[in-house]
Amino acid sequence: MPVGTQGTIKGLTNSQLEDIGCQIILGNTYHLALRPTSELLAEAGGLHKFMNWRRAMLTDSGGFQMVSLLHLADITEKGVTFQSPVDGKPMLLTPEESIQIQNRIGADIIMALDDVVKTTITGPRIEEAMYRTLRWIDRCIEAHGRPHDQNLFGIVQGGLDPVLRDICIKGLVDRNLPGYAIGGLAGGEDKDSFWRVVAQCTGSLPEDKPRYVMGVGYPLDVVVCSALGADMYDCVYPTRTARFGTALVPEGVLKLKQRAMADDTRPIDPTCPCMVCKNYSRAYIHCLVTKDAMGSQLLSYHNLYYMMQLSRDLHSSIVEGRFPKFVCDFLSKMFPEGNVPEWVCNAMEVAGIDISSCCTFSERVCNAKVAGIDISSDCTLSSSCGEHDSDNVSDKYDELKLKLERLRNNEDALRR
Amino acid sequence: MSLSLSSSLSLPLPLPLSNQFTTTPSLAMKFLVKKARGARVGALEIIHGNNNNNNNNIININTPNLIISTCKGLPHFISPDLLSSIPSSILQVSPLHFTAEGVSTNTVSKLGGLHQMLGLNKYCIVAVPRDSVQCIPQFKGATKFGPSFDTPSGRLLVKPKDYVETISCMKPNIWSALADEVPAWVSNKRNKSSVDRTLKWLDECLALNPETGSIFGAIVGGSNLEERKRCTEEVAKRNVSGYWIGGFGLGESMDERPALLSAITDVLPDEKPRMICGLGLPEEILQGIAAGIDLFDSTYIYTLTLGGFALTFPLDKNGDQHNLQPSEIESDSTKINLRATAYRNDTSPILEDCSCYTCKNHTKAYINHLLNVHEMLAQILLEIHNTHHYLMFFEVIRDAIQDGRFEKFRQTFLESRRVPFQAISA
Numbered sequence: 106m107p108v109g110t111q112g113t114i115k116g117l118t119n120s121q122l123e124d125i126g127c128q129i130i131l132g133n134t135y136h137l138a139l140r141p142t143s144e145l146l147a148e149a150g151g152l153h154k155f156m157n158w159r160r161a162m163l164t165d166s167g168g169f170q171m172v173s174l175l176h177l178a179d180i181t182e183k184g185v186t187f188q189s190p191v192d193g194k195p196m197l198l199t200p201e202e203s204i205q206i207q208n209r210i211g212a213d214i215i216m217a218l219d220d221v222v223k224t225t226i227t228g229p230r231i232e233e234a235m236y237r238t239l240r241w242i243d244r245c246i247e248a249h250g251r252p253h254d255q256n257l258f259g260i261v262q263g264g265l266d267p268v269l270r271d272i273c274i275k276g277l278v279d280r281n282l283p284g285y286a287i288g289g290l291a292g293g294e295d296k297d298s299f300w301r302v303v304a305q306c307t308g309s310l311p312e313d314k315p316r317y318v319m320g321v322g323y324p325l326d327v328v329v330c331s332a333l334g335a336d337m338y339d340c341v342y343p344t345r346t347a348r349f350g351t352a353l354v355p356e357g358v359l360k361l362k363q364r365a366m367a368d369d370t371r372p373i374d375p376t377c378p379c380m381v382c383k384n385y386s387r388a389y390i391h392c393l394v395t396k397d398a399m400g401s402q403l404l405s406y407h408n409l410y411y412m413m414q415l416s417r418d419l420h421s422s423i424v425e426g427r428f429p430k431f432v433c434d435f436l437s438k439m440f441p442e443g444n445v446p447e448w449v450c451n452a453m454e455v456a457g458i459d460i461s462s463c464c465t466f467s468e469r470v471c472n473a474k475v476a477g478i479d480i481s482s483d484c485t486l487s488s489s490c491g492e493h494d495s496d497n498v499s500d501k502y503d504e505l506k507l508k509l510e511r512l513r514n515n516e517d518a519l520r521r
Numbered sequence: 522m523s524l525s526l527s528s529s530l531s532l533p534l535p536l537p538l539s540n541q542f543t544t545t546p547s548l549a550m551k552f553l554v555k556k557a558r559g560a561r562v563g564a565l566e567i568i569h570g571n572n573n574n575n576n577n578n579i580i581n582i583n584t585p586n587l588i589i590s591t592c593k594g595l596p597h598f599i600s601p602d603l604l605s606s607i608p609s610s611i612l613q614v615s616p617l618h619f620t621a622e623g624v625s626t627n628t629v630s631k632l633g634g635l636h637q638m639l640g641l642n643k644y645c646i647v648a649v650p651r652d653s654v655q656c657i658p659q660f661k662g663a664t665k666f667g668p669s670f671d672t673p674s675g676r677l678l679v680k681p682k683d684y685v686e687t688i689s690c691m692k693p694n695i696w697s698a699l700a701d702e703v704p705a706w707v708s709n710k711r712n713k714s715s716v717d718r719t720l721k722w723l724d725e726c727l728a729l730n731p732e733t734g735s736i737f738g739a740i741v742g743g744s745n746l747e748e749r750k751r752c753t754e755e756v757a758k759r760n761v762s763g764y765w766i767g768g769f770g771l772g773e774s775m776d777e778r779p780a781l782l783s784a785i786t787d788v789l790p791d792e793k794p795r796m797i798c799g800l801g802l803p804e805e806i807l808q809g810i811a812a813g814i815d816l817f818d819s820t821y822i823y824t825l826t827l828g829g830f831a832l833t834f835p836l837d838k839n840g841d842q843h844n845l846q847p848s849e850i851e852s853d854s855t856k857i858n859l860r861a862t863a864y865r866n867d868t869s870p871i872l873e874d875c876s877c878y879t880c881k882n883h884t885k886a887y888i889n890h891l892l893n894v895h896e897m898l899a900q901i902l903l904e905i906h907n908t909h910h911y912l913m914f915f916e917v918i919r920d921a922i923q924d925g926r927f928e929k930f931r932q933t934f935l936e937s938r939r940v941p942f943q944a945i946s947a
Contacts, residue, residue, distance in 0.1 A: 113891060113898040118603065119882065141865070141890040149868055149886060157882050368628050380602050384640025386632055389593075392622040396673075397592055398897055402600050 106131045106163060106339040107409050111140070112156045115344050116402040117409070119158055125379070125410045126417065129161035129213075131339045134206055135170035139190065143209035151211030163214040163339075165319075166203045166260075172221045180220055182237065200241040201248035204257070208250045216286060217245040219260040224294040231264035238262045239276040246280065256283035258317060261306050264289060265298045274309050284315040287335070291320035300329055300452040307334035324353060324415055328435055329449055331419050332428075332456040343412050347404035350394035353411040355438040359387070361404070366391035379410035429458045437463035549694060550735045550762055552794050554584075560810050560927040561585075562919050565794055567645040567694045569636070580610050580645045580694075584794065584815035585806075585922075586915050588613045588647055589908060590823055592655065593622070594639040596908070597823055598900040601640055606878050607905065609912055611645040613818055615652040616687045617679065621672040626690035634692030648693035648734075649765065650679060651702065651798055653820040658702040658767075660711070665718060668701050681725035689731045697765035697796070698723040700739035705772035712743040715768075716752040723759060735762035737796060744773045746784050753788040763794040766814070770799025775808070782812035789813075803834065803855060803914065807931045810918060822911055826903045829860040829892045831871045832910040836917050839926075840934035854938065857885075859903070864889040877909035878902075 107114045107122065110133045114122060122130065132152055137143065141155075149155040153162060171178045171187045179186040184199035200218040207215040218241055220234035242259050249257050259277040263269030277285060287306045290299055303318060310316050315336045321327065322340015330338065343353060350362040354374040360366075361373070369387035381390075381403045393400030422431035432453065436445050445464045453460045554563035563584040570577030587609065589596055594614045596604060614635060619626070632638040635646050651658050655673055662669025667680040681699055688696050699722040701715040719741045726736065738761035742749035756764065766785060773781070789795060794815045800806060801821025809817060825832065834855040835842055842854075857864075857871070867889070870880040879888075879902040891899035921930035 111890075111894040111896055112887070113896045116897045116901075118878070118898065118901060120878070121600075121602065124602070136894070140894050141886070145866065145886075148866065149884075155884075155887055155890075157887070367623060368625065368631075370628065370632050380600075384601060386638065388624060388628045388632065389638050392593060392619065392624045396622075398598055398900065399592065399595050399600065401897065402598070402901075406600070 106337060107344065107412075108133070108339055108341045109156075110341075111136050112152060114405070114409070115348070116398070116405045119156070121406060122409075123160070125406065126413045127160070127409065129163060129337075130158065132162060132164045132210065132212060133170060134164045134167035134203065134210065135174075137164070137210055138167065138206050143206040146211070147209040151209075153211060161214070162212040164207050164210050164212040164216065166216045166218040167198060167206070168203065168218045169221050169320075171198065180234075180237075182240075184218070200244040204245050204248040205250065208255065211251075212255065214256045214258055214284065215249075217242050217257060217259050219262055219288055221289065222262075222264065224264055224289055224292045224298075226264070231266060232269055235263040235269045235273050239273060242277065242280060242282075246282075258282060258284040258286050258315075260286045260288035260319070261310075262289050265294060265302060267301075267305055270302060270305055271309065274306060278309075278311060282314070284317065285310050286317040286319050288319045290318065291322075291326075291340075296446070296448040297451065299326075300333065300448060300455075303330050303335060304333045304452065304455050322412070324412070325439065325449065327412075327415065328419065328432060329452045329456075331423075332432060332453060332458055334456075343408035344405045347408045348395075348401045350400070350404065352390075352404055353408045355435070356441070357439055361387060361390050361394045363391075373407055374411070377407070377411065377414075379407055379414075381407040381410075429460075432458055433460055433463045436460055552763070552792065554791060554794075554815075556791050557813075559813055560922045561791075561813050561815070562922045563794065563815055565645075565815075569642070569645070569694055578643060580643065582611050582645060583919055585810045585918060586611065586816060587819050587908075587911055588796070588816050590652060590654070590819045593618045594635060594641070594646075596904060598826070598897070598904045599908070600901075603878065603901070603905065604641075607908055607912070609908070610643060611647060611816070612641065613647045613649055613652070614691075614693065615650055615656045616648050616684070616691055616693075617650055617656045617670055617672055617677060618652075619691075620687065621656075621674040621677060626687050630690035634690070636692065645695065646693040647796070647816075648688060648691060648696040649796075649798060649818070650684070650697070650699065651767065653770065653799065653818065654823055658700075658771075660701065660703040660707065660715070663701050663715075663718070665721075667722065668699050668718075681722045682729065685726050685729040685731045689733050692733050695735050695737060695763070695796075696733075697737045697767075698726045698739040698761075700741050700765070700767040702741055702767045702771060703743050705744040705774075707743060709745060709748075712745050712748050715741050715743065716748050716755075719752065720755050723756065723761075727759065727761075737761060737763040737765040737794075740764055740766045740785055741768040742781075743768055743771075744777060744781065746780060749781055749784045750788060753785045757789055761793070763796065764789055766795060766797040767799070769797060770801070775804070778805075778808055779812065782809065782814070786813040804935065806914070807918075807934065810922075810927070811931060819908065819911065822904065822907045825856060825907050826900055828858070829899070829903070830856045830858055830907075831888075831903055832856050832907050833872060834914075836910075836913050838917060838920070840917075840921070840930040840932075840937070842934060842937040859885060859888045859899075860892050861889075871906055872910070875906065875910065877906050879906040879909075 106129050107127055109130045112132060146152050146155050168185055171185050184197050186195055186197050189196045203218040220237040222230055222234045259282045261270060261273050263273045287303060290302060307316055317337035318330050318335045320340060321330060321338045322342045327338050352359040352361055352373045359373060366387045371387055372382040373387060374382050422428045443464055450464060549568055551566040552563060555561055565582040565584055567580040568577050569580055588611050589609055590613050629638055636642050656670045659669045659671045659676060662676050667678050669676055669678050679699060684699055701718040703711055703715045719739050723738050738756035738759055740752050740756050742752040796816040797809055797814045798818050800809045800817055806817055864885040867885040869885060871885060872880055883902055888899055888902055921927045
């Protein structure tokens with residue numbers, strides 16, 4: 106689900122979203138309630154009509170933004186107290202109010218207000234938040250005015266504690282909701298804990314209801330969570346990273362701001378059939394990104410196309426019974442050296458998918474050592490370039506090219 | 522002044538087809554124009570392709586018309602897939618955008634030129650250094666070696682040799698020669714030197730003989746009638762495919778313009794197209810068309826779009842502006858400012874009978890919201906509507922010229938405006 110915070114996916118028109126095959130978008134209740142206000146949206150016949158979006162739509166509860174955007178949010182049993190960004194006065198968002206606002210916005214899927222805590226926090230606060238989320242879900246169900254038009258999803262909380270997650274899941278499933286979300290993740294926890302929570306939740310949530318992992322959207326995370334049995338994702342990553350000049354490609358990411366791109370006449374992804382890759386070179390996109398609106402527009406288009414294509418491929422490979430092969434192909438493109446992260450290997454083992462064919466990391470390292478070259482630093486280069494300034498990157502790029510060439514020569518020599 | 526002869530694009534002497542029409546045949550461009558004093562309609566045919574083989578695209582442009590201004594080859598906010606919904610096939614590109622961005626001409630050449638790089642093979646691309654948005658002519662920086670421009674990456678001096686080399690790599694269909702554009706207030710001496718330099722640079726460009734596109738000779742001369750005439754006469758002697766008129770929109774008054782424009786178009790041969798830079802408002806467009814100008818740049822659309830404005834003036838066949846939408850908040854009734862709170866609840870499109878993507882799909886309330894929350898889609902939707910509306914304005918004008926009622930159209934248009942232009946500019 107591409108994120109359209111304020112009633113628009115940044116930089117794209119509805120017709121473009123339809124062209125790239127987007128079926129559902131997400132709106133942020135908090136932003137929409139501030140501007141243009143839920144009352145105005147209701148008057149216009151709901152957000153669908155207001156923005157003329159004919160396909161599906163989901164709104165979040167607004168609770169997350171309050172905690173993430175506002176420093177002075179205080180959560181009590183009544184609701185979330187926060188400082189109004191308009192006049193600075195303290196305001197209260199209760200579960201009832203969140204649902205009423207979402208009823209007025211009129212999305213097809215609405216989210217219950219949950220008590221969001223950082224996953225990195227430990228101690229009794231996690232437990233408190235989980236139980237409060239369960240108490241609030243009843244208030245949400247009670248307040249829901251349009252249960253026949255809008256599907257209320259409950260959110261599983263409980264931090265990284267399997268016992269708390271289990272209590273939460275049981276409590277929510279008892280309420281027999283139309284769908285369930287796995288919340289409180291993608292907030293800085295380590296990947297190994299992240300996938301374990303997803304695996305635990307998908308393992309005990311009902312088979313016949315959709316499962317939505319909130320705030321997850323890196324391509325690799327989407328593939329892993331899908332393998333674990335999750336169905337829906339949302340993330341600002343594809344469009345946000347586009348605005349900073351990064352393209353999503355099967356090999357990982359491509360930083361178009363790098364100086365090396367200025368003379369690169371290839372498309373962003375030669376295997377991608379999207380409008381941008383069919384028409385434009387990296388060199389041209391390079392001169393647009395982070396300077397002109399068109400750079401954001403074209404890269405957002407490509408990145409969302411990439412995510413939609415990934416979702417379609419996941420779907421069809423599962424339907425056609427070739428999902429394990431798809432996962433292996435995906436991983437071997439992203440990690441051509443075979444250095445698939447350990448957490449992915451662990452998650453795939455639990456998901457029952459054999460990825461040994463693309464996990465040849467240890468073997469490669471041995472080979473490289475024989476050739477007298479340390480490849481471990483190179484393997485991570487593509488993902489860490491962004492932290493350097495552009496001058497360093499171009500130097501590094503040349504250095505890497507040289508290294509690769511040497512590696513190839515050595516390999517040839519070894520073969521002979 | 523020596524007469525430079527270019528062989529690759531040499532134009533045979535104009536051959537009259539009939540009493541009414543003359544054509545300018547060339548390898549890459551044909552122009553058919555109805556001979557008339559003042560306002561005129563024409564058909565520009567661009568033959569786009571590598572050679573004379575079958576792969577050539579023919580691009581037809583009716584004149585008078587608008588050239589869509591771009592930033593690095595694409596309209597500021599309209600991506601290529603949306604561009605196809607706009608009834609236009611002529612774009613203006615400033616080659617300096619790429620020089621300033623560090624994209625080497627070598628790379629552009631490797632990609633096969635601007636058309637390939639932009640994925641726009643069905644468009645006529647016009648290269649003009651000045652774009653009035655990012656590349657502003659800077660008369661103080663110009664030297665006898667070349668004109669100077671203020672660009673986002675600093676001041677840039679463009680020498681004819683480098684310019685022609687860039688053009689050869691970019692392969693536009695039409696390109697203007699370099700011009701030393703000076704504002705209206707400069708001394709006669711400076712104005713005279715600007716004409717001398719512009720002519721010298723044109724000769725240098727012609728002498729370099731690039732085998733690409735059709736060159737339009739640049740005409741300058743500021744607000745001095747004599748200099749304008751001298752420059753035009755000299756440029757008209759040279760072997761060019763058309764004319765690019767510069768030095769307007771740089772401080773001259775609306776009142777002195779008709780005389781300046783006539784001084785130029787009276788001298789120019791009828792059978793070659795005339796392009797102008799710096800005229801934008803509807804009134805200015807009408808001034809230009811009345812003087813016999815064929816092509817206009819569209820910086821005005823960009824300015825409107827950035828300001829949150831949408832064009833709403835009636836496209837009445839006779840130019841009648843009495844049916845302007847009632848509006849109490851606008852000072853100028855040709856357009857509305859969608860930022861205004863009055864549009865917060867307005868669930869109607871910008872114009873009910875407009876057929877553009879924006880009006881077909883979105884309401885004023887939605888665009889007002891997008892502007893309020895600083896979303897890029899606001900500019901996308903506004904640029905689509907404004908470009909579409911202005912192109913329709915040109916269509917209405919062409920019909921009026923065709924039917925021989927342009928003068929009446931122009932008078933009606935100007936007189937029926939609720940707020941006369943003089944009052945605004947005063």
